[in-house]
Amino acid sequence: MTPLVPLIESYRGGTLECRFFGAVAVVDAAGKLVAQAGDPHWVTFSRSTLKALQALPFVKAGGPKFFDFSREKIAMMCSSHSGEPMHVEQVQGMLDKAGLSYKALQCGCHVPYFVEAGVGPAPEVIDERHHNCSGKHAGFLAACVQKGWPVANYLAPAHPLQQAIRREVASVVGLAPEDLKLGIDGCSAPNFAMPLSSLARGYARLATGAADTEFGESFAQLSDAMTAHPELVSGTNRSDKAFMNAGRGDWVTKAGADGVQAFASRSRKQAFTLKISDGNKIAVQAATIAVLDQLGWLDQRQKDELRPWRFEAIANTKGTRVGERKSVMKIESAN
Helix, strand or coil, X not given: CCCCEEEEEEEECCEEEEEEEEEEEEEECCCCEEEXXXXXXCEEECHHXXXXXHCHHHHHCCHHHHCCCCHHHHHHHCCCCCCCHHHHXXXXXXXXXXXXXXXXXXXXXXXXXXXXXXXXXXXXXXXXXXXXXXXXXXXXXXHHHHHCCCCCCCCCCCCXXXXXXXXXXXXXXXXXXXXXXXXXXCCCCEEEEEEHHHHHHHHHHHHHHHHCCCCHHHHHHHHHHHHHXXXXXXXXXXXXXXXXXXXXXXXXXXXXXXXXXXXXXXXXXXXXXXXXXXXXXXXXXXXXXXXXXXXXXCCHHHHXXXXXXXCCEEECCCCCEEEEEEECCCCEEXX
């Protein structure tokens, strides 16, 4: 088996310019491999696709009810948001309910994504609440307050919260905790590398919601929040928002940095994960639509709605079409 295969190619003037390699795993909630491209067990860091699973200890312990977190705030724990006012407002609300200042957030800060995307001007002051991971971190802090755990070192891998996250994530994806390869994410939180197939199994279970025998109530809260508020999970003109809007409540999806995408169908009780080896975002988004196409998950309305995310045309700065991008992947049945 070739570990990584061509998924997307781009051409300029009819000549091949770029070829993006990767792998795809399609898995059901029981962990059965359904289909694949390349090595479905390719090990990669989950990055921000992990966020919904990192929220499990808090949700399982009744944290949202304890703090009276709305569905919007649950969605924020799963988000890589754009730092728009609606996002900052929700994060501040989470911190208020936990009785903490935004200065307790240890994610750092960066220019909000919405500024980089040209959605609006930069705020006068940028702080940790604008960080795309601040919702996850606010959830971490709330979990510590609820349990009486220290907040000063809440990101330490040995902290009780991070140990609980490791156990729950391992259980969801069908691995032993020690088989999760530890690394530190861009927001300073622990993150895990695992086979694409294992991550897909976790998302297939997330999408089954209340039907899951182990985490049903928690999965229902998380998947319901994500599908109800995709604008909070991502932001204006962002791919996850577009994908979940097009899914009309059926699709639970989350992108991760450096070329990872997790995508689940609630009605089909299946999920796929993909990895673009060089982390190219446009290739990830184009490949995601190509996988949906080949799996037959798209109706005509969804095909039309998501056509821009195929990025079929390559244009120069004057808007002249100078090339094209196309899918070259072949999803093969695992049977």
